[in-house]
Amino acid sequence: MPLASAMVLLFLVLDPLGNIPLFAGALQRVAPERRLRVLIRELLIALAVLLLFLLTGRFLLDLLQVEQSSLSVAGGVILFLIAIQMIFAFGPGLVGDNPEGEPLIVPLAIPLVAGPSAIATIILFTSLEPAHLPKWLLAVVCAWLASALILMLLTGIARFFGG
DSSP states (O other), X not given: OOHHHHHHHHHHXXXXXXXXXXXXXXXXXXXXXXXXXXHHHHHHHHHHXXXXXXXXXXXXXXXXXXXXXXXXXXXXXXXXXXXXXXXXXXXXXXXOOOOSSXXXXXXXXXXXXXXXXXXXXXXXXXXXXXXGHHHHHHHHHHHHHHHHHHHHHXXXXXXXXXX
């Protein structure tokens, strides 16, 4: 797979545009002056998780004796369940209630940015072409960076609309 295709695929799986309303809702209870800091912290945690799975995911699959085809099917099922949950709203929100205070790791970093589908995609990249690890690293960082820039615009948009 070419680098550009991998970056576009990861960008679409990270889904920053779809995450904007979810991030806005989760950050609503955070003080406006802290929102950008919390957002950057969560995005960096998500990047760390993505890079962890990029570097160790193939070994984890080998350890658990999971085949690539099983991971592909599981990733598709997870995406399907997320789509069903988005169409038919169950409960208080997509990722549950927003507790008081600042969100930490859940739900912003994991599962919204570094979710199961992003992790499965990254593991599949390294499983199919393990010799191209630098290419996958660049694809993950570029897709994450584009997603992070879009999500960081959220605070400016909220400020513009008085949020």
